[in-house]
Amino acid sequence: MRWVFIRPHNYSSYYDPEIQEPLGLEYLSAVRHERGDATLILDCSLENSSEIKTARRAMSYKPDIIGFSIMTAQNIPSVNAIYDECNRISSGHNIQWLAGGNFISSELSQAMKILPERFFLCQFEGERALEGFVQSLPLQTTHRDDQGRVVTGKTVEDLDSLPFPRRPFIDIVLQNKWSVNIQGSRGCCGTCKYCASPGMSAQGTRKWRGRSMENIVQEIAWLNYQYGVVAFNFVDEDFLGPNHLARQRAIALSKGLAQRNLKVSIGIQVRPDSLTHEIIDILTGTGVSYFFIGIESDSPDDFKRWGRPYHPDIWKTMAYLQHLDVVVHAGVMLFHQHSTLQGIRQFAGKLHIHGLFNYVSAVNRLDAIPGSFFYKSAIKENIIKSDDIGPQPLQFLSKEVECFYEDLLHVLAPLGPPYMHAICSLPYMSGVALRDPRNHDYANLKATIQPLNETVWQSFLSLLNAYEHGGAERAFVNQMRHNNLSVAIESVKTLVRNNLAPSFETLREAIRIDSGL
Numbered sequence: 332m333r334w335v336f337i338r339p340h341n342y343s344s345y346y347d348p349e350i351q352e353p354l355g356l357e358y359l360s361a362v363r364h365e366r367g368d369a370t371l372i373l374d375c376s377l378e379n380s381s382e383i384k385t386a387r388r389a390m391s392y393k394p395d396i397i398g399f400s401i402m403t404a405q406n407i408p409s410v411n412a413i414y415d416e417c418n419r420i421s422s423g424h425n426i427q428w429l430a431g432g433n434f435i436s437s438e439l440s441q442a443m444k445i446l447p448e449r450f451f452l453c454q455f456e457g458e459r460a461l462e463g464f465v466q467s468l469p470l471q472t473t474h475r476d477d478q479g480r481v482v483t484g485k486t487v488e489d490l491d492s493l494p495f496p497r498r499p500f501i502d503i504v505l506q507n508k509w510s511v512n513i514q515g516s517r518g519c520c521g522t523c524k525y526c527a528s529p530g531m532s533a534q535g536t537r538k539w540r541g542r543s544m545e546n547i548v549q550e551i552a553w554l555n556y557q558y559g560v561v562a563f564n565f566v567d568e569d570f571l572g573p574n575h576l577a578r579q580r581a582i583a584l585s586k587g588l589a590q591r592n593l594k595v596s597i598g599i600q601v602r603p604d605s606l607t608h609e610i611i612d613i614l615t616g617t618g619v620s621y622f623f624i625g626i627e628s629d630s631p632d633d634f635k636r637w638g639r640p641y642h643p644d645i646w647k648t649m650a651y652l653q654h655l656d657v658v659v660h661a662g663v664m665l666f667h668q669h670s671t672l673q674g675i676r677q678f679a680g681k682l683h684i685h686g687l688f689n690y691v692s693a694v695n696r697l698d699a700i701p702g703s704f705f706y707k708s709a710i711k712e713n714i715i716k717s718d719d720i721g722p723q724p725l726q727f728l729s730k731e732v733e734c735f736y737e738d739l740l741h742v743l744a745p746l747g748p749p750y751m752h753a754i755c756s757l758p759y760m761s762g763v764a765l766r767d768p769r770n771h772d773y774a775n776l777k778a779t780i781q782p783l784n785e786t787v788w789q790s791f792l793s794l795l796n797a798y799e800h801g802g803a804e805r806a807f808v809n810q811m812r813h814n815n816l817s818v819a820i821e822s823v824k825t826l827v828r829n830n831l832a833p834s835f836e837t838l839r840e841a842i843r844i845d846s847g848l
């Protein structure tokens with residue numbers, strides 16, 4: 332059996348410089364290889380390949396099956412363009428069409444409507460589903476009911492039983508100085524009502540399953556010996572897993588890497604309550620140089636509404652991390668249905684003190700994300716329609732907060748592209764600094780980000796002050812936005828001077844497009 336797996340382009344309406352490997356497809360490719368099949372993975376973004384070229388490369392492989400990985404509806408125009416071109420140039424070659432990924436898992440009914448009828452749709456994890464799909468071939472491709480289009484399989488309980496993902500893009504990743512993505516677990520111990528993760532399994536809760544640390548270290552060692560990889564980014568939602576296992580897992584990782592004398596840098600995402608000072612010490616001593624931590628709020632009421640335990644000690648953990656030379660990014664939702672100006676000021680102040688206030692934490696808003704509990708309940712309550720596509724905004728209860736948020740977006744817009752560009756390099760650069768203290772790239776990058784953060788903070792405070800005194804004049808808002816344009820342009824110059832951005836023109840244009848200035 333011959334497979335072509337494709338990750339299409341993602342047509343975001345905002346500047347989005349972050350490109351990472353299609354790890355899901357790399358797993359599927361590995362699993363099919365184990366079965367003796369031939370596979371080709373094509374990635375429009377990583378390979379900077381147009382839809383026409385991608386289609387032609389796919390067809391020249393003479394595939395039996397073409398499978399697309401679709402993360403959001405922003406991928407659909409690209410899927411359609413590739414599909415159309417494949418059909419145009421195929422000379423009656425019989426191909427099975429398949430689509431999987433988060434969009435199919437969490438927005439199945441929308442996917443049914445907008446993808447061509449011939450597509451089979453694979454919901455949830457793909458490894459086992461593909462096995463069933465192959466066994467049921469040849470399948471009827473016309474006159475099926477909707478249910479006949481859906482392909483599912485069991486979730487993989489023992490992740491160590493999976494082969495290591497195939498890595499056809501490793502050269503591109505290394506050339507660009509990106510970290511290599513790796514998966515140590517699937518699912519999450521949390522049950523947060525705003526999160527998409529529960530929607531990625533048939534059960535509606537995505538039970539946490541971890542690979543053994545020995546198995547993870549083996550993959551790290553293989554990537555290190557084979558390709559010289561030294562920077563890794565764990566895509567896990569919950570790297571340490573259940574709290575009672577967290578310490579043990581951290582120690583096992585540390586020992587495993589030490590035994591093989593592996594000096595690597597690592598980025599992880601963790602739940603805050605799985606971290607103790609001891610675990611932080613173990614992790615940082617092991618090479619973890621980048622932490623993403625979902626703090627989300629500092630109000631016990633929010634946590635109750637969101638189905639999360641409240642941990643007042645979080646600020647002690649953050650203060651501890653702040654004094655270590657590691658990068659810490661916090662997931663926060665200053666803006667949500669129940670936000671008030673007072674609550675926003677209090678939480679933002681704490682974030683600022685701990686070095687966690689930045690462009691992303693300032694503008695992030697709790698939307699109803701497909702796959703989440705809030706998305707489902709908003710449909711039930713007729714707040715959103717079941718055929719709406721993608722994340723849907725949930726209205727703020729306070730009109731004042733709604734206006735403040737709109738003005739804030741307007742004021743900060745010019746700072747978005749340089750900030751987004753700069754932070755994409757942070758996980759990799761922090762690792763470089765860890766391994767080679769003489770390298771100045773990380774220090775230069777931090778020195779570029781710092782004034783951006785300061786400008787975000789000052790703009791935020793000025794606007795908040797104005798709103799606390801009744802609102803902001805249009806001229807005042809526009810003036811701040813213009814000032815921020817100058818700061819943004821200066822930071823682009825610094826990024827380019829330090830070889831941290833492709834070109835001045837590209838970023839200046841992104842600023843113009845995103846901020847309309």
Ligand code: B12
Binds near residue numbers: 349356512514
């Ligand atoms: C790394 C990552 C990224 C990377 C790139 C990921 C990629 N596709 O290569 C970057 C930074 C670019 C990114 C961007 C975005 N991301 Co993202 N990302 C992730 C993250 C952390 C890991 C993805 C991953 O590698 N998973 C591991 C692999 C093994 O799993 P997988 O990709 O799901 O693949 C499995 C199945 O889905 C299925 N499958 C996948 N493709 C296919 C194809 C076929 C043919 C078949 C049969 C099966 C199949 O089988 C695979 C193996 O079991 C996830 C969270 C998570 N842990 O999954 C969020 C996540 C997927 N991202 C999310 C979002 C929202 C985004 C953005 C929209 C963010 C933004 N605001 O811009 C953009 C959209 C970009 C786009 N349209 O392509 C959401 C998706 C929510 C949803 N309901 O769809 C997630 C779940 C995070 C979250 N909890 O909110 N992301």
